[in-house]
Amino acid sequence: MNALLATLYQIVQLALVLALAPLLTGWVRLVKARLVGRRGPSVLQPYRDLLRLLRKEVVLARNASWLFRAVPYVMFTAIWLAAGLVPIFTTQLALAPTADLIALIALLGSARFFLALAGMDVGTSFGGIGSSREMMIAALAEPAMLMVVFSVSILVRTTSLAEIADFMMSGAVGLRISLALALIALVMVAIAENARIPIDNPATHLELTMVHEAMVLEYSGRHLALVEAASMLKLLLYVALIACIFAPWGMASAGSGLLAALWGVLVFAGKLAVAGALLALFETSIAKMRVFRVSEFLGGALLLSLLGAIFLYVSRGV
Amino acid sequence: MAVTGVAAKRFPQASGIVYGGTAAACALVALWAVLRLGGGGAADTLVLPVGLPWIQAHLRADALSAFFLLVVNFGGVTASLFGWGYERAHRDHHGGPVLPLYPLFLAGMNMVLIADDAFSFLVSWEFMSLASWLLVLSTHREPETPRAARIYLIMASFGTACLLLAFGLLATDHGDYSFDAIRSHAPSATAAALGVILVLMGAGSKAGVVPLHVWLPLAHPAAPSHVSALMSGVMTKVAVYAMIRVLFDLLGEPDWWWGGIMLAFGAVTAVMGVLYALMQDDLKKLLAYSTVENIGAIVIALGLALVFKASHTPVIAALALAAALLHVVNHSLFKSLLFYTAGAVLTATGTRDLNRLGGLIHKMPTTAFLALIGAAAISALPPLNGFVGEWLLFQAILNAPALPEWSLKIGIAVVGALLALAAALAAACFVRLYGTAFLGRPRSFAAEEAREVGWAMRLGMAVPALLCVVLGVLPTPIIRLFEPAVRLMVEAGPFDDRAYQPWFWLAPTSAIGNSYNGLILLAVIALLSILLVVVIHRRASDRVRWSIPWGCGFEGPDPAAVTQYTPSSFGQPIRRAFGSTVFRARDHVDMPEPGDTRPARLSVTWTDPAWVAFFAPIGKVVDWLADRANVLQYMTIRRYLTLMFLALVLLLVMVAVTQQ
Amino acid sequence: MIDLGYDAAHMLGAVVLLMSFALLYQRRLFSLLRVFTLQALALTATAAWQAFSHGEPHLYITALLTLSLKAIVMPVALHRIIVKMNIHRTIEPALSIGLTMVAGVSLVTLSILLVLPVTADATALTRENLALSLSVVLLGLLMMISRRNAVSQVVGFMSIENGLILAAVGVAGMPLVVEMSIAFSVMVAFIIFGIFLFHIRERFDTLDMQKIESFRGESD
């Protein structure tokens, strides 16, 4: 019975993230537009964009290899699955034990790996620029994220997201410097990984400043649709992750019924709204930084997270 | 086997005999090893009437040896397969003989693993170095080979000397060098400490631990590719075996700082190694440096195992050791695979320089596909085997709080950060490798004219590639297989046998309730992607138009080729972030004047701090001393007589003094 | 009687040592040869005396050999070489005479220091004789390294041999003394022969560096 329920929840979650991702992006864009005094497009605009792209024909470079065409599917699946693994409305997920936080980070890593390869496949300079910068960012972002995992899991004695969420909900932790540091680090990573300002500008049209966009410059049609959808999913995923670790309240925990699950969904929607608003606010309030200062930014994140891990010992002998 | 190898010069088909025979022999040994391990790995011993007369040669194969025998000989099998094709493709190369030495090299490695007394151990150890040295020299007509070989042999012998001293210390001067004797008598604290340091230096120099790694990226690439694969994928593991054997088995109860040292050096090695790799433009050199990085990871795992063993938490130690051994297997698989692909590329294009490759995915589809698996595996992407090893390692690291020493608790946090950094950089490094070698457009005529290689080579690549996937999806069986070895070393296994453990489920006891399941993960991924593909192709338009990509304004049939990113430019951001301080890496941009039609050139220079700090000075000192000493060659007879006279008087004075 | 024997032996030995000092002191080749002849004669006397006092006839042969070879043949041969190859007649010391003397004295002290503790069951004669011969040998070596001429070095070499024989005849019943001294004289003969035949450069160290290197096959 339980297993069945868990599987059900799992499927629901996979569908849910897919459905909510464009909404979140739309929401962020809307808020940003309002903040700079424009009316801005509708919240549903991203859905329309995706559908339009799907209907367009695909333009491929002559020497594009099979890898180039396979990558969108691969990376989308990887990120989708990863998003499916983060408990958003309940901790009762069938796949929870198959992959923990580390595996999740690795999934995102593989998505990035293949996308970077795709960027180099055609052999244009922009693809190269994009890939190399993306990998540089990742090289610092990943360890920072792992350090966050490290400090959290030392505290919680596990790396399985479901258990972390449960533990955090139990409120046994209380406020901690290390958690605060970890939170900041994770946010910085999230910004970097989702190609947001100040690391990268999702709306830019100046190739030289592009990172993510440069990498996917050669994509079009359904491939581009998948890539775009994947990045929307990724944004959602990070919000969900932060929520799950640092603000898991309202999530349906073990043994609770369907009602709790529904409530969890609503709460999660709320969380998304808040997070999106905050992100938009943040993005409008600062300017993009030079590419080569990114390493310093993320190095900072890495050090913060490391500090967090060390502070754990100082604050209380764990 | 070697004899037929000598005969090989006469008859070309002898190469088939040698490689076939070697493959068969290795396969047999590997099979035997599997059976031993399956049967719980009871040790069987053998005493041959050779070696030191009063102790003779003791041979012993316990679970640990059996495990490493498996690794070595499996590598031997694939290498022989690949090598056969490789030799046929390189029939025309005029160099030293490979055939007679190749089996000897493998034999040497096997001997090291089963030796049970210090003498035969060191004989086999140095014999292994000797054989591989000659194999490296088989390409002695290429300009950089001799220096590489020289540095290699000298470093190898330095390592042997360290081990020699260590064993001398542990065996004391009763002349009983058998491992049993060494085990039975516990060394004094200082002796143990000295022994540990010496062993780490000795085995570390062979494994390529920074700063003793300098020979590795020179020697490994110089050899023929299948030999490079053996040296990088397998011989380094023999060094790891030596570390485990001495530190876990012979030295008895460990002290916590032993592991501490290993953690420190392992972390440095991992990060430095991958950074070196990121700056390399030579395909095989890059792979060799990445070996350094992986060795760093293994050493970290061993260090963890040691500290946990020292703090009497054997279960966690077992987890760490399992991580180390699993990574040993994994690395031997994908590093061999990658070296084979490098060999295939070399065969097809005749170059190892990334700046002259590109677009091979169209010309050599099979190789490219297998290389992709290798690159993904070594970048620790799920659901491949590289990730499983890393996962276990991190689970072990997460147990740091269980340790009593504060320095270790915090130190391990830092080590974890460095390890993560290394892993991420490795991914970047292999994106760079794969993207420039196999993707994009050909950067030279040779790359344009490349052809897929023969079946033997492809088979040699395919086998390890397949295993990379299998071990990634089903890691538990292999861990079960080498569990006896782990139990032998730390008196505990990675799995809790009271709880039920399904064979496709990876949930180590001490991994604080975490688990990983590659099989299900793979299944779900497959499911979702199929779903995706179906949906997309049902709903979306699948019209495709082929066109020329935009070349930033350059004209011509293939404009993008002109503006294609080079490996050096790909590495630039990371170089800027890390390299400029550590390696004094400098970019020299030669930008032509406006109106000048010649292309801009970007050249990169960098130095190896280890070389600058340690090895260059040694060379200088030796030169200086040699010059001073050389004066003695050019003196007159009277002066020589004077020397004699002085020596005599000196001794007489000494006697006089002692007599008073 | 034995006292007399002791004193005489002691006295003669002392003369030999004195002669070695005299050798160090010489500045001219011919006088060097003369002094060497004197030393040889003194040695002959010692050998004969020992032969007489210990009643060992074979020491007479030694005495005879010393007399004939050292006191007559060698000096004459060297004299002829000097004349024939007209080596110029003054000795060029590598170490100034004064310093040489100082060194010689200190060597003698050293040898006495070495011998002093030898008291247990060694007769006084042995000790004296040991000290003397040790000094003579060391002085001969000093002579060889502090003089540049080939001839003076040969002389130094022969005075080393004198020291050996002095020691040999000093101990009672030393066998094979004759054989050894013969074997030794052969070697000395070789040296002189060598100088004579190959015109070995009149001084051992006139070879300039470049010449040596070309010999050593070590020049680039």
Add this chain to the structure above:
Amino acid sequence: MSPIYVIVATPLLSAAILALVPGYRLAARLNIAFSAVTLLAALVLFRTGPAGNALFVVDAFNIYLIALTAFVGLTTSIFSASYIGHEVAAGKLTPRDLRFYHAMYQAFMFTMLLALSANNLGVMWVAVEGATLTTVLMVSLYRTAASIEAAWKYFILCGVGIALALFGTILMYLAAQPVMGPGMAAMTWTELMKHVARVNADILNLAFVFLLIGYGTKVGLAPLHAWLPDAHAEGPTPISAVLSGLLLNVALYAVLRFKMLLAANGEAIAPGPLMIAMGLASLLLAGLMLYRRRDIKRFFAYSSIEHMGIITFAFGMGGPLANFAGLLHMAMHSLTKSAIFYAVGHVAQAKGTQRLEKITGLTVSHPVLGWGLLVGVVAIAGLPPFGIFMSEFLLITSTFAREPLLAIPLTLGILLAFGALVLRVQQLCFGEPGGESAPVRGSLVPLYAHLGLVLVAGVWLPGPLVAWFQTVAALLG
């Protein structure tokens, strides 16, 4: 009667005979034949085992050295047969020289074997002196300015050394005479061993100093080594082979005999430190000198100095393991080094030069010879599976267990020399073959015979030999 008489007499007679034989080809064959006879006798001796009388002593120590000497004597005579053929063809030597050469060769063998087997210290001295004279004559065989200069240097230095050794011998008698009374007994080794315990220690020390310097000059210990490289480099290569392979051993053997006496006497100073100091000095100095050599024969001559240093160090350390290592190393070094000189001789003839930088790519131009040389150098460098590895293994381990501070310089020295050897052997054997290169005429049998023995010894030592080594190791203290 004991085969020892045959062993000593054969070379003496054959020397006389060869002095009369005109044709050099015949002489060369006879030379081989006589050496073979000597070897046979030596093998018989090897089987019958230790024996001795007033004149000769054959004990666990010298029995294997005698056999070794006879063996190397035979192989070298085979090698020289093919070597001189080339030299005559090249017009470097006249048949008259060769008659002299062969006679001297056997005379040299005679002095060697006599020095090894003599029971009387005086006789031993005379033999060593004779060895010096004969080799001086053979070194100057080419009559070139360089060879004469080398011979002269050799002669003067070793002459003085010999003189000092004689003085030491006399002192030894002088010390023994009060105890054992006048007469032969006090110079007979076997007798001395019996009574040495009661001999005055102070004179013994004095004697040993002179003997160490004296015979040490012939061993080639630094700083007394100056004669060795030139003598090796300028003489005919067979002589270089026997110099390195035999003469040095014999000189060392003499030193060790006296060390035994000191060890047997209670109060005498321990000669260990002196030998360790000189050994290390030779090892390190030679190791450094190797880097600057340009002449192939001089290069390997310095390597001989290095190994003599190692051996002396081993005996200086003492103790069962180190002494065992020393004895083994003596045998292994003489076999390997003479093998290397066989190879070098042919190489120099094929390439027409002894300059190192002019000789490259041997494994390509002369595979059999080149690989032979390579294996030889690998063996001499102390790599397994050859015998020298075993001795160095024992030496280093035992030293480090007892005197860690001494093991460090020892290891460093060995690595130093190792570096130089690797550097050179790669130049010699690999890379593009350069310069002129004639085909090699001449037998490589001696070369590979030696290497084979060294290889076997590296993995397996015959029981009796081990037993002898261990007894001697005990005697050496």
